[in-house]
Amino acid sequence: MTITITITAFEHSPDGGKGLARVRWALEEVNQPYDVRLVSFKAMKEPAHLALHPFGQIPTYEEGSLALFETGSIVFHIAQSHAGLLPTDANARARAITWMFAAVNTVEPPILELANAKLVEGDKPWTKERMPLVADRARVRLKQLSTRLGSADWLDGGFSAGDLIMVSVLLRFRSSGLLDEFPNLAAYVARGEARPAYKRAFAAQLAVNAPKA
Amino acid sequence: MTITITITAFEHSPDGGKGLARVRWALEEVNQPYDVRLVSFKAMKEPAHLALHPFGQIPTYEEGSLALFETGSIVFHIAQSHAGLLPTDANARARAITWMFAAVNTVEPPILELANAKLVEGDKPWTKERMPLVADRARVRLKQLSTRLGSADWLDGGFSAGDLIMVSVLLRFRSSGLLDEFPNLAAYVARGEARPAYKRAFAAQLAVNAPKA
Numbered sequence: 447m448t449i450t451i452t453i454t455a456f457e458h459s460p461d462g463g464k465g466l467a468r469v470r471w472a473l474e475e476v477n478q479p480y481d482v483r484l485v486s487f488k489a490m491k492e493p494a495h496l497a498l499h500p501f502g503q504i505p506t507y508e509e510g511s512l513a514l515f516e517t518g519s520i521v522f523h524i525a526q527s528h529a530g531l532l533p534t535d536a537n538a539r540a541r542a543i544t545w546m547f548a549a550v551n552t553v554e555p556p557i558l559e560l561a562n563a564k565l566v567e568g569d570k571p572w573t574k575e576r577m578p579l580v581a582d583r584a585r586v587r588l589k590q591l592s593t594r595l596g597s598a599d600w601l602d603g604g605f606s607a608g609d610l611i612m613v614s615v616l617l618r619f620r621s622s623g624l625l626d627e628f629p630n631l632a633a634y635v636a637r638g639e640a641r642p643a644y645k646r647a648f649a650a651q652l653a654v655n656a657p658k659a
Numbered sequence: 660m661t662i663t664i665t666i667t668a669f670e671h672s673p674d675g676g677k678g679l680a681r682v683r684w685a686l687e688e689v690n691q692p693y694d695v696r697l698v699s700f701k702a703m704k705e706p707a708h709l710a711l712h713p714f715g716q717i718p719t720y721e722e723g724s725l726a727l728f729e730t731g732s733i734v735f736h737i738a739q740s741h742a743g744l745l746p747t748d749a750n751a752r753a754r755a756i757t758w759m760f761a762a763v764n765t766v767e768p769p770i771l772e773l774a775n776a777k778l779v780e781g782d783k784p785w786t787k788e789r790m791p792l793v794a795d796r797a798r799v800r801l802k803q804l805s806t807r808l809g810s811a812d813w814l815d816g817g818f819s820a821g822d823l824i825m826v827s828v829l830l831r832f833r834s835s836g837l838l839d840e841f842p843n844l845a846a847y848v849a850r851g852e853a854r855p856a857y858k859r860a861f862a863a864q865l866a867v868n869a870p871k872a
Binding site: 496500501502503511512514515516517518519520522523537540541543544546547548550551552554555558559562566567570571572575576579583587590591593594 | 709713714715716724725727728729730731732733735736739750753754756757759760761763764765767768771772775779780783784785788789792796800803804806807
């Protein structure tokens with residue numbers, strides 16, 4: 447008997463739920479069924495949810511007596527527990543994990559800063575002059591990533607959890623227009639979105655109140 | 660025969676090399692000898708180093724045919740390869756890894772933003788008015804972390820790679836004075852610094868040109 451996996455999702459997602467798609471996507475890649483518990487923004491800040499996620503966010507992941515939070519670690523746990531998202535060769539596996547950390551710790555911070563500049567400080571007098579500086583800091587990282595990817599399909603050999611996280615992070619740059627400045631990165635993201643598992647995850651997210659398989 | 664581990668460090672570290680101490684610290688915790696190759700800021704942007712680290716940073720990690728970059732993934736690889744930094748129980752191990760990701764993806768971004776506000780935008784007309792907003796965003800995270808830690812010594816049972824990364828990230832808040840607003844976090848960081856492995860790593864870093872054991 448398989449232990450039920452339960453993840454949390456926004457009841458009303460502020461960004462259409464793109465963040466959470468990472469965990470759904472990972473579960474679809476390894477063909478694991480899962481339940482979704484919807485959480486309101488208010489409930490996320492209450493003790494029951496804070497016990498699961500100390501920073502009052504989603505996603506969380508429950509599987510029997512195990513409870514995890516933080517997208518990167520949940521995707522890693524899924525990739526570690528099921529075949530399909532990490533290479534079996536030890537060195538290739540370590541490199542795939544490197545790309546997971548690079549995505550969340552080197553590529554994502556400038557997009558978080560860009561998001562804060564727009565969403566949190568959008569009404570400040572300095573925003574118009576400051577935004578191009580923040581965008582330029584993001585461009586530095588995108589250019590380096592674009593150079594490394596070159597004409598390859600994925601970051602290091604076949605598709606891995608590293609690509610899953612990196613594509614998800616890059617998707618957050620799309621609305622800024624920055625992604626389209628780097629055609630090979632835009633094509634890389636499109637390859638991610640074209641994967642059947644991604645499509646299933648995204649469809650499930652849109653139909654967030656429909657029963658899951 | 661043990662394969663030699665080689666890590667890179669700044670020839671002249673802009674921050675006294677506190678960033679790199681994480682990898683040194685991890686290697687000291689698991690009692691692994693290592694060589695250090697010093698890299699100048701200029702050399703970091705040149706093709707030979709970019710082949711190792713696509714974002715032109717330090718640290719990097721070389722061990723036989725394996726080459727890694729990104730602090731979190733290097734510390735994870737060390738913790739995965741040697742006893743001492745990750746619990747053997749599978750669930751406890753997954754939770755320790757969760758704290759590694761939480762440190763780099765949830766707690767570190769606001770301190771990176773604070774550092775950018777000071778170091779990159781310090782001469783801008785908006786900085787004086789903007790700094791308190793950025794500091795407040797960092798306080799939100801520190802308060803949540805402080806609440807979760809409570810009176811415990813470490814984040815989840817015994818000291819783990821999750822604590823190693825979290826303490827290293829928190830150390831970057833110290834100069835801002837924010838850390839001292841949360842006495843249990845300041846004490847947590849002090850416990851990390853009091854570990855013999857931390858002291859050895861820090862001493863080695865100060866004596867950066869001295870030969871390594």
